[in-house]
Amino acid sequence: MKSTDMNKPLVCVIDDDAEVRGSLDALLRSADFRVATFASPDGFMASDEADAAACLILDVRLKDADGLEFQQTLLEADARVPVILITGHGDIPMTVRGMKAGAVDFLAKPFVDDALLPAVSEAVKRDQERRAKEGADDSLKTLYASLTPRERDVMGLVTAGLMNKQIAAKLALSEVTVKIHRGNLMRKMQAPSLADLVRMAETLGVRDSGAARYGHA
Numbered sequence: 001m002k003s004t005d006m007n008k009p010l011v012c013v014i015d016d017d018a019e020v021r022g023s024l025d026a027l028l029r030s031a032d033f034r035v036a037t038f039a040s041p042d043g044f045m046a047s048d049e050a051d052a053a054a055c056l057i058l059d060v061r062l063k064d065a066d067g068l069e070f071q072q073t074l075l076e077a078d079a080r081v082p083v084i085l086i087t088g089h090g091d092i093p094m095t096v097r098g099m100k101a102g103a104v105d106f107l108a109k110p111f112v113d114d115a116l117l118p119a120v121s122e123a124v125k126r127d128q129e130r131r132a133k134e135g136a137d138d139s140l141k142t143l144y145a146s147l148t149p150r151e152r153d154v155m156g157l158v159t160a161g162l163m164n165k166q167i168a169a170k171l172a173l174s175e176v177t178v179k180i181h182r183g184n185l186m187r188k189m190q191a192p193s194l195a196d197l198v199r200m201a202e203t204l205g206v207r208d209s210g211a212a213r214y215g216h217a
Helices: 018-030 041-045 067-076 092-100 113-145 149-158 164-171 175-188 194-204 209-213
Strands: 010-014 034-038 055-059 083-087 105-108
Touching: 010 018, 010 041, 018 034, 018 113, 034 041, 041 067, 055 067, 055 113, 067 083, 067 092, 083 092, 083 113, 092 105, 105 113, 113 194, 149 164, 149 175, 149 194, 164 175
Parallel strands: 010 034, 010 055, 055 083, 083 105
Antiparallel strands: none
16 A cells, blocks of 8 residues: 555445445545445454544444444443444434444435535544544653652642642742742643643643642642
């Protein structure tokens, strides 16, 4: 496969009907997506494509599996691939169940190209946004890991709203030392302002940790 092709979003299809798989493969490739098709959930999970998929088109009624149950399995395993459900035998309860589990769309066969392709584009957009956020969160965790234990204490208390003098009293430090720790952690976290640091602490879930440890509500 060409390197340029690897940059295209990967759409995976699980359907036990070979004709449907072939039709979807041709349609999606014509819309400039990479495609991988599977006859069963087991085949999908055993493949290298499972982690890279930007969208999963999943038939609800498979020969040896229940598509809705597999969707739930993915959810419980924290697999975040956006799912589009397709079926030739849909009903309202089935649709509701699939959408509640986070499906991007639920399409009844036979569906028109104009219905499927926008749904796939929306799924790919959601996946790109999720991966970008996870990448940013990972970078933030790396920055936080660079802090010393004392800098983490100061960060927790600063972002909980305490002043330097209060932090110094709670940590039994001089106010000058607190200011040094505060300056160091701001630099290490690459936080331009206190408001930015607070947002980072909220994302990391550490905003109140220091205050809780030292008895500040």
